[in-house]
Amino acid sequence: MTDSENKAAxxxxxxxxxxxxxxxxxxxxxxxxxxxxxxxxxxYLHLGHVRSICLxxxxxxxxxxxxxxxxxxxxxxxxxxxxxxxxxxxxxxxIAGWADHCLGFKAKGALPNEQLVDxxxxxxxxxxxxxxxxxxxxxxxxxxxxxxxxxxxxxxxALDLIRRGKAYVCDLSPEDTEKYRGAPDQxxxxxxxxxxxxxxxLDLFARMRAGEYPDAARTLRAKIDMASPNVWLRDPLLYRxxxxxxxxxxxxxxxxxxxxxxxxxxxxxxGVTHSLCSLEFVPHRPLYDWILENLSLPRALPxxxxxxxxxxxxxxxxxxxxxxxxxxxxVSGWDDPRLPTIVGLRRRGxxxxxxxxxxxxxxxxxxxxxxxxxxxxxxxxxxxNNAAERRLAVLRPIKLVLTNIAPGETVECEAVNNPQSESxxxxxxxxxREVFIEFDDFAEVPPPKFFxxxxxxxxxxxxxxxxxxxxxxxxxSGAVTExxxxxxxxxxxxxxxxxxxxxxxxHWVSASECIDAEVRLYDRLFTVPEPxxxxxxxxxxxxxxxxxxxxxxxxxxxxxxxxxxxQFERLGYFTxxxxxxxxxxxxxxxxxxxxxxxxx
RNA sequence: UGCCCGAUGGUGUAAUGGUAGCACGAACGACUCUGACUCGUUCUGUCUAGGUUCAAAUCCUAGUCGGGCAGCCA
Numbered sequence: 001m002t003d004s005e006n007k008a009a010x011x012x013x014x015x016x017x018x019x020x021x022x023x024x025x026x027x028x029x030x031x032x033x034x035x036x037x038x039x040x041x042x043x044y045l046h047l048g049h050v051r052s053i054c055l056x057x058x059x060x061x062x063x064x065x066x067x068x069x070x071x072x073x074x075x076x077x078x079x080x081x082x083x084x085x086x087x088x089x090x091x092x093x094x095i096a097g098w099a100d101h102c103l104g105f106k107a108k109g110a111l112p113n114e115q116l117v118d119x120x121x122x123x124x125x126x127x128x129x130x131x132x133x134x135x136x137x138x139x140x141x142x143x144x145x146x147x148x149x150x151x152x153x154x155x156x157x158a159l160d161l162i163r164r165g166k167a168y169v170c171d172l173s174p175e176d177t178e179k180y181r182g183a184p185d186q187x188x189x190x191x192x193x194x195x196x197x198x199x200x201x202l203d204l205f206a207r208m209r210a211g212e213y214p215d216a217a218r219t220l221r222a223k224i225d226m227a228s229p230n231v232w233l234r235d236p237l238l239y240r241x242x243x244x245x246x247x248x249x250x251x252x253x254x255x256x257x258x259x260x261x262x263x264x265x266x267x268x269x270x271g272v273t274h275s276l277c278s279l280e281f282v283p284h285r286p287l288y289d290w291i292l293e294n295l296s297l298p299r300a301l302p303x304x305x306x307x308x309x310x311x312x313x314x315x316x317x318x319x320x321x322x323x324x325x326x327x328x329x330x331v332s333g334w335d336d337p338r339l340p341t342i343v344g345l346r347r348r349g350x351x352x353x354x355x356x357x358x359x360x361x362x363x364x365x366x367x368x369x370x371x372x373x374x375x376x377x378x379x380x381x382x383x384x385n386n387a388a389e390r391r392l393a394v395l396r397p398i399k400l401v402l403t404n405i406a407p408g409e410t411v412e413c414e415a416v417n418n419p420q421s422e423s424x425x426x427x428x429x430x431x432x433r434e435v436f437i438e439f440d441d442f443a444e445v446p447p448p449k450f451f452x453x454x455x456x457x458x459x460x461x462x463x464x465x466x467x468x469x470x471x472x473x474x475x476x477s478g479a480v481t482e483x484x485x486x487x488x489x490x491x492x493x494x495x496x497x498x499x500x501x502x503x504x505x506x507h508w509v510s511a512s513e514c515i516d517a518e519v520r521l522y523d524r525l526f527t528v529p530e531p532x533x534x535x536x537x538x539x540x541x542x543x544x545x546x547x548x549x550x551x552x553x554x555x556x557x558x559x560x561x562x563x564x565x566x567q568f569e570r571l572g573y574f575t576x577x578x579x580x581x582x583x584x585x586x587x588x589x590x591x592x593x594x595x596x597x598x599x600x
Numbered sequence: 601u602g603c604c605c606g607a608u609g610g611u612g613u614a615a616u617g618g619u620a621g622c623a624c625g626a627a628c629g630a631c632u633c634u635g636a637c638u639c640g641u642u643c644u645g646u647c648u649a650g651g652u653u654c655a656a657a658u659c660c661u662a663g664u665c666g667g668g669c670a671g672c673c674a
Contacts, residue, residue, distance in 0.1 A: 014614080040674050055670030075673060174672055183659070184670055216672060229603040231670045240672035259674050283604060283669050306605090308667095313611085363613050367606045368667060375612065375624050384638060420637075451635065460633055493633080505633045570634045598635040 012062060017305050021059055021274055030273045030300065031242040033065030034104070034217035036145075037091065038072045038263070038277075041083035041247075043319035045090045047340040047376075054359035056276055057095050060102035068104035068270050070145035074262045076246040084247070086334075088144055090342040094352050104144045104270070128436070147257075147266045148249040154257050154265055155209065157295055158220060158238060162201045166294045167238060168194055169204040170221045177219070180226070181234050187227035194223060208241055211254045215241050220255075224290060232287050236260055263482060267302040275304045278306060279366065307364045312373045313529040315340050330541060331525075335579070337589050338525045338545050348522065349565050349575030349591030351387065354380040370530065378484040380592055384565060384573040389417045390431070392462065392507045393553045393568040393588075395519060397436035398480065399511060402467065402487040405433040411489065412508075415463040427556055431464045431487075434511035436552045438570075441506040442483060451504035453483070460505040462569060466491040496511050507569045514552040517586035519574065521547040545565045550587070560584065570594065 012018075024030045035056040040043065045053075060067035069091050073079050096105065099339040161167040170193045172180060182188035196204070208218055220239035228234055238261040245251045267275045275288075283306050292301045316322060317340060325331050325339070334341050337348035345355065357379040362371050392415070405411065411431040415422045437453070446454040451468050453459045458465045466488045490497040525545045531537040557566070562578040572593035581587040 015629090019616085038674090043672080072674065078673070175670070178670080181670060183602080186670090187602095190672090219672060231603080234670085237672055242672080256672095258672075263674085279605075280668060281674090285604095308606095361612080365606090365613075369612065372611045372624065378624060381636090390634080416633095419634090449635090462633060466633095491633095498633090502633085504635085567634085567636085570636070572636095582605075594634075594636050596635075 005041050013058065013363070014412065015307075016366070017055070017274070017276060017364055018059060018062070020305060021063060023272070025063065028515050033063040033274065034058060034068070034270065034272045034412060035060050035065070035274055035276060036068040036070050036104075036267065036270060036272050038070045038147075038266075039087055040072045040075070040078070041080065041087060042075075042078040043083060043323070044334045044341045044343060046170060046317055046319075046322065046342060047088055047312060047345070048310050048317040049342070050094065050355050050359045051307075051362070051364075052276070052278070053091060053094055054356050055364060057099035057102055058360065059274065059276075061099040065102065065273075066104040067099070068145045068272070070147060070266060070270065070497055071150045071245070071248070072259065072263065072266075073146055073248055074257050074259060076244050076249075076256065077242065079247055081247050082289045084144075086343065090346075093346060094342065094355060096352065098352070098356060104145070144544070145266075145270060146248050147219070147262050148246055149260070150247055150266055150269055151253060151257070153269060154262060157265055158205065158257075159167050159202065160262075160295060161222070161238075161291075162205060162220075163198055164294065165198060165223065167199050167201070167220055167222050168196050169208065170194070170219050170220075170235075171217070171526050177237070181231060182226070184229075184231055188231075190226050191221070191235065194235070205239075208239070208255050209253075211243070213241055215243055218242060221260075222287075222291065224287075230283055230286060232260070233284050233290070236287055260284055260287050261291060264291050264302070264304075268292060268297060268299070272298070272302040273300070275302045277304060277306055278309045279306050279368065306366065308366060308368045310359065310362060310371060311368070312340075312376060314373050314524040314526050314531070316526065316531050318532070321532070321537065325525075328538075330538075337520070337577075338522050347578050348589055349573060350380060351383050351565070354383040357383065372412075373524070377592060381573070381595065383589065384567065386420050388565045388567045388573055390415070390419070390569050391554055391557055391566045392459055392509055393517075393519070393557070393571065394436045394438050394507065394509050394514075395521070395549050395551045395568075395571060397509075397552045398439045398442060398483065400435050400437050400467075400483045400485055400508070402431075402433050402435070403470070403484055404486050406430070407433050409433065411464070411487075411492070413464045413492065429463055429554065430513055432510040435461070435508045436511055436514065437461075437483075437506055437508045440541055441504075442469075442480070444480065452506055453504070458502050460491070460502050461487075462505050464492060464508070465489050465495075466497075466500060466502055509552045509554050511552075512552040513555050515555055515558050515586070517551050517553050517557070517588055519549050519551040519588045519590065520577070521549065521590045522545075553586075553588075557586070565591065567594075 021033055037053050037056045057067045168192045172191050180189045180191055205220055219237045221235045221237055224233045224235055226234045237258055239255045239257055242256050243254045288304045316577050331339055335343040335347050358376040378538045413429045413431055414426045415429045416426055418424055441452040443450055443454050457470055458466055458468045467485040469485050471484040472480055475481050489502045523545050525542055526540050528540045531540055534540050560576055562576045565575045567573050573591040574588045575591055577587040577589050
């Protein structure tokens, strides 16, 4: 099954960033739009990242532009190849068939008219234009970008900044650096090393790179303004010394650039036009601009715009907190289907299209809000309703005997695979003397307006016939063990009384033909809308976030592939578990229940 | 009592000086061989106070409230 085309999609999203992009195109400031999604490979991608991915790839897609997946890998101490690979997989899965043709890819070589910095022969050019991509399907094989691939270029730019008197090597210890920075309401103090000569700075910086100094002994700093009301402008650090290898760049470096220095220049090198990030970077924007503007760069400069993060209710999104759930075995791993990680959501059965719809429909603004997870659940149910074939499955079985059907006799019925499709297909279904129905679908003492099976009552077995309850069989303890009914075979589809109406229709499976499966019923992980706001989110865990049942399924559910999604009628949407399901021992995950307006 | 950003129904958003609209949600009803889907009806809003204007959610001023910023993290 592939993700359905998004029928209900809003035509084209509109927000203040798209307005800016449109204006830049209209004014001729840019002729091609280039964006980027820049995760640090220090953890798994989650629901919160979906907004950024959809925004960046969406804008590229709408403008026939490009979006680079670029790893912001400037801090080797926190990063791992495992995360790089997981992120690539997740991003490609999320945009497959939607914006994969916008995924930029790496191309080496100097740009036309580019002035190589400091004679550096290894300048990374902007990727080839979108028009050079032969076909959308192959484009998704594109390689991701790495900020660490630009280390040589970044170093050359740093030399340039030093020569221009805009950067200096500082010998202050980390503690003193903090002290000299002052406080937000208190100006800082100039570093005693601030006025070293260009030659001395050049020499010292080269020796930093050569590994002559221990970690944290010296830094390279921008020379801006220690009294600036914006603390990010108080001579921010550009490079630090770290004698560690790098997961992507190898062992050649012991100085590493910091985010603010690496990010703007990486954007520039890639030809990014609009650099979109979250609100906490607003105070960094003047620094982003300062670095680019002080280098006298020949090409158009990228510009940074900020938007609010996506924060859904009943969800914990920070990597640190998710890690704690994993470490303390609250969940089974990063791919636990209860987690908001992309791997977890995928394993749970969430289609990429539902994630995209959630991101697009919740919009882009410049103020933080909290989004009701119901918006996501609605998008999810809607995608699944259109795409998933229907099947019958009984989660908590109770035996029901149709006394007027002989043992061994089968009554052939037909079931519709998906009533939402334009020309629905059908499959055969065998009704037998013994069937299982859902325990909840029977009540000896029914509450008011109970439409299901009750003493003396009639109900329809979906796709089969109407039955009447004659007798309730109990064991010594008084527990119901069996329901004995008569089947009115004349009410089957195509038979004389097919149109007979009863208030309730229930699902069932043949006791002799059904197959067994483990079904994992997932619910939200937390009992409160804002778990992150609790003093300890561990105290608001939902004890029923996972319930496992041994279910009975109709036989057509055998031999299915991991990732296939079904609606179990009247219950919800389910998918084969990609990790634990085996042909001889099926495991299904409940993605989400059906909407339930009957729930008391 | 430093700087920056923001404020539209319960929630997420739109309206770019000219009818406050959409979605989610909730309630009720219709339909139904899924108490689903679909359809219909209803519900609730421009933070406050001034000002500019024929006209303000939108522009200005002040206030209130909320968020962010002082990593050699990103």
